[in-house]
Amino acid sequence: MAFLNQSVLYALLLPEDTVKVIALMKSEHPKRNETLAEYYFRTYQHLLENIVLLEVDTDLLKIRQVKNP
Numbered sequence: 001m002a003f004l005n006q007s008v009l010y011a012l013l014l015p016e017d018t019v020k021v022i023a024l025m026k027s028e029h030p031k032r033n034e035t036l037a038e039y040y041f042r043t044y045q046h047l048l049e050n051i052v053l054l055e056v057d058t059d060l061l062k063i064r065q066v067k068n069p
Helices: 002-012 036-047
Strands: 020-025 051-057 062-065
Touching: 002 020, 002 036, 002 051, 020 036, 036 051
Parallel strands: 020 051
Antiparallel strands: 051 062
C-alpha cells in the first residue's frame, strides 16, 4: 500500500489539466468479496479525487474503472 500511496501522491503533484490514471492488476482477496483495487478505492477514495483508478483483469483481458457504485 505504501508504494501505491506514493504513486497517488506523485499524481496529485501533477498539473490540474493532466489526466491522471493509476492501473492495478486484478487481485482478489481469498476470503473477502473484494479486489485490491476496490479495497484501495474504498479506503483511500479521498485521495483519488482527480485520479482514475483502473483494474486490469489479465485473465479476461478486461479493464474497468473502479468507482462508487
